[in-house]
Amino acid sequence: MIFFLAAFNACQENARFEISGNDKEAPAPPEYLAYKPLTGGARIFYNTPKERDILSIDAEYENDKGKKFHFSASYFTDSLDVMGFADTLEHVVNMYAVDRAGNCSNYIPIKVKASGSAVQNVAKSIKILPSFNSFIITWDNELRQTVNVYVDMLFDKQGERRERTWVLSSNNAALWETIDGITLADGETLSASIRLGDTYGNMTSSIDMGKISVMSDEILSKDNWRLPNTNDSIAGVPMCFGNGYECRSQHVIDGIISIGSMINIMHTDNRGRTGRASDGNAPWNFLIDLGDYYELSRIVTNQRHDFFAVAVSPDLRGHYYMGENVNQYNMYFLDEETGQWEYISQHTIPVPTGLSNLEFAKKGFAGDMALMYPETPRFTRPARWFRYEAISGFDQPFVLSELTLYGRKANK
Numbered sequence: 001m002i003f004f005l006a007a008f009n010a011c012q013e014n015a016r017f018e019i020s021g022n023d024k025e026a027p028a029p030p031e032y033l034a035y036k037p038l039t040g041g042a043r044i045f046y047n048t049p050k051e052r053d054i055l056s057i058d059a060e061y062e063n064d065k066g067k068k069f070h071f072s073a074s075y076f077t078d079s080l081d082v083m084g085f086a087d088t089l090e091h092v093v094n095m096y097a098v099d100r101a102g103n104c105s106n107y108i109p110i111k112v113k114a115s116g117s118a119v120q121n122v123a124k125s126i127k128i129l130p131s132f133n134s135f136i137i138t139w140d141n142e143l144r145q146t147v148n149v150y151v152d153m154l155f156d157k158q159g160e161r162r163e164r165t166w167v168l169s170s171n172n173a174a175l176w177e178t179i180d181g182i183t184l185a186d187g188e189t190l191s192a193s194i195r196l197g198d199t200y201g202n203m204t205s206s207i208d209m210g211k212i213s214v215m216s217d218e219i220l221s222k223d224n225w226r227l228p229n230t231n232d233s234i235a236g237v238p239m240c241f242g243n244g245y246e247c248r249s250q251h252v253i254d255g256i257i258s259i260g261s262m263i264n265i266m267h268t269d270n271r272g273r274t275g276r277a278s279d280g281n282a283p284w285n286f287l288i289d290l291g292d293y294y295e296l297s298r299i300v301t302n303q304r305h306d307f308f309a310v311a312v313s314p315d316l317r318g319h320y321y322m323g324e325n326v327n328q329y330n331m332y333f334l335d336e337e338t339g340q341w342e343y344i345s346q347h348t349i350p351v352p353t354g355l356s357n358l359e360f361a362k363k364g365f366a367g368d369m370a371l372m373y374p375e376t377p378r379f380t381r382p383a384r385w386f387r388y389e390a391i392s393g394f395d396q397p398f399v400l401s402e403l404t405l406y407g408r409k410a411n412k
Contacts, residue, residue, distance in 0.1 A: 023101035027051045029108050030097050039143055040118035040198075041083035042093070044110060048075055049097050058104075059095045067201055072098075083145070084200030085114040118145050119196045119204055128192055128209050131377040132217040132297045132406065134180040135192075137168065146171040148197045151179070152206070155190035184214050215377070217297040217406045224291025225253050230275040234385060235339055240284035242400070244269025251401070252286065257302045257365060258401040265304045265401045272390070272398070282397045283330075286388040293410040295379035296333065296386065300367040301326065301349065302402035317357045320364030321349070324398035328391040331372060333383035341387055344372050344380060351394070367404070382410030 031047035048054055054075045059082050062068045073080040082093050091114075094107040125140040126149070141147055151166040166179050184190065192209040227249055228239040242249035247267035251258075258264040271277045272284030303325035305318040319325060331344040347370040352363055371377050386405065390397040 023053070023099070023103065026103045027054055027097045027099045027105045029105040030057050030095060032095065032108050032110055035110065035112045037113055037115035038081065038083070039114065039116045039121060040145065041081060041085055041114055042112035043079050043081050044093065044095060044112070045079045046095065048078070049105070051097075051099060053100045054097055055100050056098050057095065058098055059093050059110075061091055061093045063201065065201060069200060082112070084198070084202065086117050086119060086198075086200075086202035088114055088116060117202075118143050119147060119198050119202055122147050122149075123194070123196050123204050123207060126194060126196075126207075126209075128194075128212055129377060130212050130214055131178065131371065132215050133183050134178050135182065135212055135214060136377065137175070137177045137179065139175050141171065141173055141175065144171050144173055146199050150195040150197070152193045152195070153182075153190050154192075155184065156188070157184070182214050183216065189213050215297070215379075217379075217408055220290065220294060220405045220407055222253050222255055226289040226291065227253065228287055228289070234287050234387075235334055235341055237285050237287065237341060237387060238274050239287045240272045240390075241268055241275035242266030242272070242286070244271075244398075247399070249286070252403050253288065254402075256402070257367070258304045258306075259365065265399050268398045270396075270398065282393070283389050283391050284397070286390070286400070286403070288386045288388070288403075290384050290386060290405075293382040293384050294405075294407045295382055295410050296344075296372050296405055296407040297377075297379050298369055298371055298406035299331065299347075299388075300369045300402075300404040300406075301329070301400070302367040302404070303349075303364055304399045304401045305361070305364065317360040318364070319399075320360050321351045322394045324393055324396055325349075326390045326392075326397045326400055327394045330389040330391060332387040332389065333380050334385035334387070335381075336384070342381075345370075345374060346391075347374075367402070379407060 028049040030049060033045040036043040046057060048057060056072045056075055057080055058072045059080055060068055060070045069084050071080060071082050085091055090111050093110045093112055095110055096107050097105040122139050122141050127138045129136040149168045153164045155162055168177050189211040192212050193206045194209055195204055195206050197203040228234060230241045231238045244267035246263050247265050249266045251264045252266050256264045268281055268284060270281050272281045273279040303320055328348045330346045332341040335342045349368045372380055388403060
C-alpha cells in the first residue's frame with residue numbers, strides 16, 4: 001500500500017511537467033506581496049498561481065538605454081531577485097508566470113527601488129598604489145558581482161604623450177591586482193582615472209585618481225653575494241643547512257633555476273636549523289651578505305621542479321606548489337646600528353587553481369614575486385645582510401631552488 005501511494009504521488013507530480021501541444025491557455029499571474037531593496041536591485045516576494053503546470057515566475061525590465069533584462073525563478077520558490085540598477089530611482093519591473101507549454105500570464109507591473117549601486121560601492125573602495133615599475137589596484141566587492149574596471153593612464157615618455165587603458169574584471173570579494181611594465185624615470189609621474197562597469201551595461205563617469213609616482217628598481221646582481229657557513233651565527237641567528245644529499249646552499253644564489261633535469265637546489269635533509277638533527281628542521285634561516293648596501297623592494301622565490309637528476313619534461317607540474325617546497329616565509333634585514341634583525345614582512349606563496357600542468361610549470365618556473373612591504377610598497381632602509389626565514393612548506397620546508405632580490409644601490 002505504501003509503495004502504491006508513493007508511485008501514485010510520483011505520477012501526479014510528473015503530470016505537472018507534461019507539455020501539451022494543445023495548451024494555449026495563459027496561466028494566472030503571480031500575486032505580488034512585497035519587495036526588499038538590494039544593492040543594485042530588488043527581491044520581489046509573491047504567491048505562485050495555483051495551476052499545476054506552472055514552470056517559473058519571470059520578471060523583466062528595460063533600462064534607460066532600451067536594453068531589456070530578464071530574470072527567472074523556479075515555481076517552488078517564493079521570491080525573485082532582479083538586478084542591474086545603477087541608482088536608487090524608481091524602476092518598473094514586469095512580473096509574470098510561465099507554464100510548461102510556454103504560455104505567459106499577464107504582466108504585473110511593480111515599482112521598485114534599489115538600496116544602492118553595486119558599481120558605485122566598488123568605485124568608492126578603489127585605491128591605486130604606486131609600486132616598482134608598476135602600480136597596484138585594490139577594491140572591495142562584497143556582493144561578488146562581476147565588475148569591469150577600466151584604468152585610463154596618461155603619461156609622458158621620451159617627450160611623447162602616451163595613453164594606455166587597462167581593463168580588469170573580477171567577481172571576487174576583494175582584489176589586489178598589479179599592472180606591470182611601467183618604466184618611468186625618477187620624478188616622472190602618470191595621471192590615472194578609472195571607469196567602472198557591470199554586466200548590465202551600467203558605467204560610472206570617469207573618476208580622477210590623481211598623479212601616481214611609479215618607483216624604479218632593478219634586479220640585484222649576485223656576483224658579490226656571500227653565504228655564511230652552516231650554523232655560523234649572524235646577529236644571533238644561525239645559517240641554515242642546505243647541503244643534504246647532492247644539493248648545496250650555494251645553488252640558491254647561482255642564478256640557475258631547477259627544472260628537474262639537474263639538482264640545482266638546496267635540501268635541508270630534515271636538519272635545516274643548524275645542520276644538527278637534534279635542533280630540528282624549520283624554521284630555518286637563509287642568510288645572505290649582499291656585498292654592499294642596498295635598499296630592497298621585492299623578492300622572487302623559485303621552487304624546485306623535481307628532485308631527481310633525471311630528464312623530466314619541463315611541461316610537467318613536478319613538485320611546484322606542493323610537497324617540500326617553501327610555502328611561507330618571513331623577511332628581515334640587519335640593522336647594524338642596533339645589531340638586531342629588523343622584521344620586514346611575511347609572505348605565503350598562494351597555490352594557483354584551475355591550471356593545466358603546463359601552466360603550473362610555466363608559473364612555477366617564473367617564480368613567486370612578493371613585495372617587501374605589500375600594504376604600502378616602498379624600499380627598506382639601507383642594508384647589507386638579508387635574512388629569509390622559512391616557516392613552513394606545502395608539506396615540510398626542505399628545498400629551495402633560487403632567491404632573487406630587487407632594489408637599488410643605497411647612498412651610504
